[in-house]
Amino acid sequence: MKISCINTYLCSFMKVFKFGGASVKDAEAVKNVGKILQKFSGDKLLIVISAMGKTTNALERVMNEWYDGKLEEAHRELAEIKNFHNKIIGDLVGGDLQNNYHDVDNLFIELECNIENAPVNKDYNFLYDQIVGYGELISTKIVSIYLQSIKMENRWLDARNFIQTSSDYREAKINWDPTLDLISKKLLPLVNRQLVITQGFIGRNERNNTTTLGREGSDYSASIFAFCLDAESVTIWKDVAGVMNVDPKRMSGAKIMREISFNKAIELAYYGATILHPKTMQPLLRKSIPLYVRSFVDPDEKGSVIRKVDKTKEENITCYIFKDDQILLRLSSKDFSFIVESHLSSIFSMLAQLNIQVNVMQNSAISFSFCATYDERKFATLIPQLKEFFILEIFKDLTLITLHNFKGNELPDILKDKKILIEQHSKNVVQYVYQ
Numbered sequence: 184m185k186i187s188c189i190n191t192y193l194c195s196f197m198k199v200f201k202f203g204g205a206s207v208k209d210a211e212a213v214k215n216v217g218k219i220l221q222k223f224s225g226d227k228l229l230i231v232i233s234a235m236g237k238t239t240n241a242l243e244r245v246m247n248e249w250y251d252g253k254l255e256e257a258h259r260e261l262a263e264i265k266n267f268h269n270k271i272i273g274d275l276v277g278g279d280l281q282n283n284y285h286d287v288d289n290l291f292i293e294l295e296c297n298i299e300n301a302p303v304n305k306d307y308n309f310l311y312d313q314i315v316g317y318g319e320l321i322s323t324k325i326v327s328i329y330l331q332s333i334k335m336e337n338r339w340l341d342a343r344n345f346i347q348t349s350s351d352y353r354e355a356k357i358n359w360d361p362t363l364d365l366i367s368k369k370l371l372p373l374v375n376r377q378l379v380i381t382q383g384f385i386g387r388n389e390r391n392n393t394t395t396l397g398r399e400g401s402d403y404s405a406s407i408f409a410f411c412l413d414a415e416s417v418t419i420w421k422d423v424a425g426v427m428n429v430d431p432k433r434m435s436g437a438k439i440m441r442e443i444s445f446n447k448a449i450e451l452a453y454y455g456a457t458i459l460h461p462k463t464m465q466p467l468l469r470k471s472i473p474l475y476v477r478s479f480v481d482p483d484e485k486g487s488v489i490r491k492v493d494k495t496k497e498e499n500i501t502c503y504i505f506k507d508d509q510i511l512l513r514l515s516s517k518d519f520s521f522i523v524e525s526h527l528s529s530i531f532s533m534l535a536q537l538n539i540q541v542n543v544m545q546n547s548a549i550s551f552s553f554c555a556t557y558d559e560r561k562f563a564t565l566i567p568q569l570k571e572f573f574i575l576e577i578f579k580d581l582t583l584i585t586l587h588n589f590k591g592n593e594l595p596d597i598l599k600d601k602k603i604l605i606e607q608h609s610k611n612v613v614q615y616v617y618q
Contacts, residue, residue: 309352
């Protein structure tokens, strides 16, 4: 799946930049994005942008209220989202919004029409993607309009015209052949000519319906575009100085890891490092495309780079990865028999049907425990199913901490006053689920 570039000069400076919600959370943040892009005015750039601030969370609330028949609440929430974006536009381009604002307004009109009446289709995941995906469309329109206002010519493109997916709503899989064909033939010539602004997180299936790639999926979108464009690099602009060994908001003494191998980054993402989407690495690894993590607060800092690295040269630093909002389910059989393969098969079948990812699991002769990120709707379906066959203990509001490359033998200080419900050790990793 290698794209050949006829004009080496045109491809040699192509970069993909991704800006997350925090980097476009208000007017000043959007202006800062413009300043960063001006530093790279000589490069061929594709810009992937997430929804503004906490818009995805707000649209999820709209979705849930609409789905539950609370139409008045849904419209009230949507009005707040619209006011939030209107203020950003007003602060960016002044009081006269008539020339370009209609593009954004049309998107809000579509959203308002979508939730006008209670949904007939009761497929929650399908409806979720049709509503929540608007966040990225609106944010990219606003950024594109602003860049035009400061004389930065750009082309706004709908990512759904290029990212082709399965119909696994909320967790869509990429259909690589049509995606590669569209991006290499249709998008590549456009990026070679001008700055292109597009969305992360969203795609389209064969039925022409919007799909999403999973929460925080914009990083993955950036790597998909980079792979198909044969980009020189991907840069993810964050509110931190690079990839750190621990979230500085959770623990003191955080250190920046300047150079990380693809394999280590994949492991960290798998265990839940929030700075990286778990699927982001694989397309970049296939073509050895380096991934830079840099600060939009201090864009002159070099940040971190993820690329092919000799393991002997990699810094062996312990990484602390936190996952909040965890739920632990402990199952035992009703007839006091052992937990055997048939039990596990039925449990994992239920989990697969609801697309619930297990973060930690532990079994003994008489019980099976697993920890997952809590999703109210999914577990409202799962728990009654499990109770039909098993005695169930449920623990909520837990945290999972993963210590990657942990060298100590004693319990880390951060856990010494916590109630630990699961402790699991492997060669290089220790995990604790605690209250």
